[in-house]
Amino acid sequence: VLDFLPPSCRTGGVFPVGRLDKDTTGLLLLTNDGVWAHRILSPKKHCYKVYEATVSGSIPEDLTVRFASRIVLADGTVCLPARALRIDGQTVEITVYEGRYHQVKRMCAAVGLQVLSLHRRKIGALGLDPALSPGQWRKLTEVERELPFVNK
Numbered sequence: 001v002l003d004f005l006p007p008s009c010r011t012g013g014v015f016p017v018g019r020l021d022k023d024t025t026g027l028l029l030l031t032n033d034g035v036w037a038h039r040i041l042s043p044k045k046h047c048y049k050v051y052e053a054t055v056s057g058s059i060p061e062d063l064t065v066r067f068a069s070r071i072v073l074a075d076g077t078v079c080l081p082a083r084a085l086r087i088d089g090q091t092v093e094i095t096v097y098e099g100r101y102h103q104v105k106r107m108c109a110a111v112g113l114q115v116l117s118l119h120r121r122k123i124g125a126l127g128l129d130p131a132l133s134p135g136q137w138r139k140l141t142e143v144e145r146e147l148p149f150v151n152k
Contacts, residue, residue, distance in 0.1 A: 004137060005030070007037060016030055018040070018041055021118070023117075023135060024120065025118070026119040026128055043098040048124060049096055050095045052118075052119045053108060053113075053118050054090055055113040056113070056118060059086050059092065060074060064075045064083070064084055065086075065107065072110065074109065082107065084096075094108075123148045125148070126148050
């Protein structure tokens with residue numbers, strides 16, 4: 001990820017805040033501020049992440065209830081309550097408050113869905129800038145730096 005930055009921005013300990021799976025697209029934040037990154041990543045801070053998933057399989061009628069009731073993954077891991085809303089035929093919006101290994105894909109699998117594509121749209125109230133193409137980046141404004149912590 002850091003290879004996309006100009007050399008002048010690769011200094012000073014810049015690192016990704018969390019990660020995206022290699023087959024997941026969308027918003028990824030970079031920083032050199034460990035305290036700021038921890039505030040975003042810690043499940044105790046309830047900083048949510050919103051994903052759009054294209055899935056195969058029959059979307060359960062009770063999808064919203066099941067995600068809100070703490071999905072249990074195949075390995076026994078119990079996820080924090082999450083939100084899941086059917087957007088259209090095979091598209092689901094999923095909001096999680098933690099970031100476990102392949103969590104969204106594993107949560108979908110727990111309700112009989114296979115994720116075909118996954119895109120992170122938001123972290124807190126900070127949405128992906130629609131003017132950016134995949135692989136592009138820009139610096140956040142001072143106001144945007146606080147948006148991940150807005151939990152609405």
